[in-house]
Amino acid sequence: MQSLEITNLNVNIDGQPILKDFSLNIPKGEIHALMGPNGTGKSTLAKVIAGHEDYEVTSGEILLNGESILGKEPDEISLAGLFLAFQYPLEIPGVSIANFIRAAKQARLPENESINAVEYYKELYDKMDALKIDRKFTARSLNEGFSGGEKKRCEVLQMSMLEPDYCIMDETDSGLDIDALKIVADGVNLMRSPERGFLIITHYQRLLDYIIPDVVHVMYDGKIVHSGDAELAKELESKGYDWVKDSFVSSLAQ
Amino acid sequence: MNTTVNTHTTANALEPQWLLDRRNSGNETYSNLPVPSAKDENWRFASVLSEDIDAFKSAPMPEDHAIDYALSNSKLVEDPIAELIFVDDHLVQSKPLPKELIDKGVRFLSLNEAIEDHSHLLEPYFLKDSTRLGSQKYFGLHASNVKAGAVLYVPKGVEINEPIAVYHWSNTDKGLICPHTLIIAEAQSKVSLIDVLASTTEENRCLNISASNIQGHPSANIYRKVIQNFNSKTLSFQLDSAIADRDTQLENIAINLGAAKARYENQIKINGSGAHVTMYSLSVAEETQEFDQRTFQTHNAPNSVSDLLYKNALFDTSRTIFSGLIQVEEGAQQTDAYQTNRNLLLDQRADANALPGLEILANDVKCSHGATTGNIDEDELFYMLSRGIPHRVAMQLIVLGFFEEIIEKLGSDSLAENIRKLLEEKFASKIKS
Incomplete structure (x- = not known):
């Protein structure tokens, strides 16, 4: 059961259904891309999986390696092996990157154990170098005054430091120029492993030129309407989302 | 009504006439002024002081164990170049300045020593004036009783880079302490002084009326920090005033953690152009604590900057009051004056009051004032939990x-780290999962 498995998930916001019988299974070792127009429920899905309490889950199940994570606290879900790279990473004034990641790493150790500072900084610096993040950033307040690209690289840095089983990346590519996009993609590709699954949520195909997905899903109006291989992303890019609507949605409705 | 004066007759006999006069006038002010009430604008939102102030008395020299406790816990400032430690207003230890600084004319004296041997140094400044922010009555009590504190004189052009520390411990129940700090920084001098106010026990209910006065001469660079960490029974008044002259750089930082009720008044006057004054404060209020903060930034000269930032975190049913006034006199053109109060409410029962104010008589100035009060941002919290x-x-x-x-902004890594530890200790008991 080494997978992130979502089954018939129904989620409301203010009584309004957003996710409708949504199902998706991501086995370890695979990268799945989830594409779709704005407002179709992609970010809602990401936040519900991560345990955000503002959403009303009316039915369904989310299993992480066979264990239900639905209804658990966000920190428990994180410790169970999930990582969500935010579409809009929050600025945390006065909390440095180094202290923030350190607190997250500390949470993964038994209570009477503390982090080896030397090893921690070595790992942090190595991974910052790989992501081309200036080492001076360790002392800066998390995301405060960062450019869009710096924020997204910092998300990937956190992801690589915390080594989750499953990574959800919510529009990590939005707002990135091509250089930043390549750096982020390199970071993800380095983490690619038979022991790790990815869900890459994106509006555009561009990122998928650099991170080649195993499966591409097209989401529309709260559910997946079509799935295919990496070619599907390209087809979607050239034909547009109207093609999805015309080809898959209307047929579903009938 | 002289019954409340606790001055020692032995000390009195040695005191110069000017000082005796100021003490008498202080005592009169104390006796004649009424107990402030919340109807007074300077006391708006403050809870009524129901305590019998006269019940607090100066305490005799403490016992050895209290002195030992104070000495072994006067550690907040690491490696001070000079240090004075008082318990209940009695000097219990001093580390004098190094000889080379004394040879340059620097003086760092306990108040008694200064009164006895350097009266001429004190006379122009000592007890002459205080804040005009509502606590004149209590300043009067301070003036009539003060016998402990530090006098720091830095001659022209002398720079001291290492910090100087002064500790004031309260030890006796119903004890009164009146610590005083006077800093005279001559032109182009540089100095950093840290006052620490604390209690030797969790139980002794003491009254602190401390006052400080900073005289910043042209181009002097002065850094003054005060850390108030009394036990939760203490009543505390801190009355700080400072004068900045031409091109004076003055940084004030006040850390407020302790006391049942703590009133902090800070008044700065800029009398010369090109001065740069900062006033920062950090307060953590818990249980039924009340922090009452009154500030006054006066610009009497053009082209100067004053920047105030007061931040408060409030737990439980604690209260804070921030009332600040920026006053820019006619002719003080090109003034930059800022005043910001930020309150973080960690319990919906807590109560943060803000009364920012501006009074501007010049027409070419940049002034801003603002206060915000908010809770922990739920999105920030979710982001952190998700890690x-x-x-x-x-x-x-x-x-x-x-x-x-x-x-x-504390400017010292070791002091910053020690303050973080104090805060972490306070939060550890406060913030539970």
Whole structure:
């Protein structure tokens, strides 16, 4: 059961259904891309999986390696092996990157154990170098005054430091120029492993030129309407989302 | 009504006439002025002081164990170049300045020593004036009783880079302490002084009426920090005033953690152009604590900057009051004056009051004032939780982070780290999962 498995998930916001019988299974070792127009429920899905309490889950199940994570606290879900790279990473004034990641790493150790500072900084610096993040950033307040690209690289840095089983990346590519996009993609590709699954949520195909997905899903109006291989992303890019609507949605409705 | 004066007759006999006069006038002010009430604008939102102030008396020399406790806990400032430690207003230890600074004319004296041997140094400044922010009555009590404190004189052009520390411990129940700090920084001098106010026990209910006065001469660079960490029974008044002259650089930082009720008045007057004055404060209020903060930034000269930032975190049913006034006199053109109060409410029962104010008589100035009061941002919290950081730790990091912009201005890594530890200790018991 080494997978992130979502089954018939129904989620409301203010009584309004957003996710409708949504199902998706991501086995370890695979990268799945989830594409779709704005407002179709992609970010809602990401936040519900991560345990955000503002959403009303009316039915369904989310299993992480066979264990239900639905209804658990966000920190428990994180410790169970999930990582969500935010579409809009929050600025945390006065909390440095180094202290923030350190607190997250500390949470993964038994209570009477503390982090080896030397090893921690070595790992942090190595991974910052790989992501081309200036080492001076360790002392800066998390995301405060960062450019869009710096924020997204910092998300990937956190992801690589915390080594989750499953990574959800919510529009990590939005707002990135091509250089930043390549750096982020390199970071993800380095983490690619038979022991790790990815869900890459994106509006555009561009990122998928650099991170080649195993499966591409097209989401529309709260559910997946079509799935295919990496070619599907390209087809979607050239034909547009109207093609999805015309080809898959209307047929579903009938 | 002289019954409340606790001055020692032996000390009195040695005191110069000017000082005796100021003490008498202080005593009269104390006796004649009424107990302030919330109807007074300077006391708006403050809870009524129901305590019998006269019941607090100067305490005799403390016993050895109290002195030992004070000495072994006077550690907040690491490696001070000189140090004075008082318990109940009695000097119990001093580390004098190094000889080379004394040879340059620097003086760092206990108040008694200064009164006895350097009366001429004191006379122009000592007890002459205080804040005009509502506590004149209590300044009067301070003036008539003060016998402990530090006098720091830095001659022209002398720079001292290492910090000087003064500790004032309260030890006796119903004890009165009146610590005084006088800093005279001559032109182009540089100095940093840290006052620490604390209690030797958790139980002794003491009244602190401390006053400080900073005289910043042209181009002097003065850094003054005060850390108030009394036990939760203490009543405290801190009455700080400062004068900045031409091109004076003055940094004030006040850390407020202790006391049942603590009133902090800070008044700065800029009398010369090109001065740059900062006033920062960090307060953590819990249980039924009340922090009452009154500030006054006066610009009497053009082209100067004053920048105030007061940050408060409030737990439980605690209260804070921030009332600040910027006054820019006619002719003080090109003034930059800022005043910001930020309150972080960690319990919906807590109560933060803000009364920012401006009074501008010049027409070419940049002034701003603002106050915000808010809760922990739920999105920030979710972000931190989503990294596996437990709720309790996330809250601690956010609150500590809220204060970091003040802490990093402490200018000393070791002091900053010691203050962070004090805050973490306070939060550890406060913030639970």
